[in-house]
Amino acid sequence: MIRNTLNRSFTRAALAALLALASIPAFADPATGGMGADSADSPVDSHAALPESMTLSDRALMLASDINRLIVPGARNTGPSPTPATGRVQSVLSRAFALLGTPYRWGGTSTEGFDCSGLVGYVFRNALGIDLPRVARDQAQTGTQVDRSQLTAGDLVFFSTHSGGVDHVGIYIGEGKFLHAPRTGRDVTVSSLDGGYWNARFVQARRVAGI
Helix, strand or coil: CHHHHHHHHCHHHHHHHHHHCCCCCCCCCCCCCCCCCCCCCCCCCHHHHCCCCCCHHHHHHHHHHHHHHHCCCCCCCCCCCCCCCCHHHHHHHHHHHCCCCCEECCCCEECCEECHHHHHHHHHHHHHCCCCCCCHHHHCCCCEEECHHHCCCCCEEEECCCCCCCCEEEEEEECCEEEECCCCCCECEEEECCCHHHHHHEEEEEECCCC
């Protein structure tokens, strides 16, 4: 319980850290020998990226002003500045970022703990009132398939971490990153989609109807 409370206190700090790190190259590739599906990508060190004197209210303002910076119309954006996110996309991202630091729990669908598909379902249900299928392989049949080059914030990204099809899902947040619940022993975090572990295991992306 104490851990959950502390995690919530630093949610906005974590988002601010991600924004501060946006210009840094993609996360270093993890060692994959003998590791499970969700061992990739170390969590962002939000404390190192933010001034110690920044108050939670300041971080909240940073969240409000900078959330659109994470939202880009495609996996790569070298043209004009992206169009600001729609209110529905903002609702999804705000709900998702509020869950950063929540512990992974197999079969979890609440703020006490999530598995990957439980997290995605919770976000869409509470942000938009959209009910998604319970497991990742069924969520991968929802909505419209999107080419990877056309990813936008709020799209779902699917992976195969073992042979046998889709078994992991996350929410794309822009700038080549996605938010997900990785595995037992890890918390809800943000990982890089470009290069390394998750790039090699990417299967498809889908856009949920109504977002």
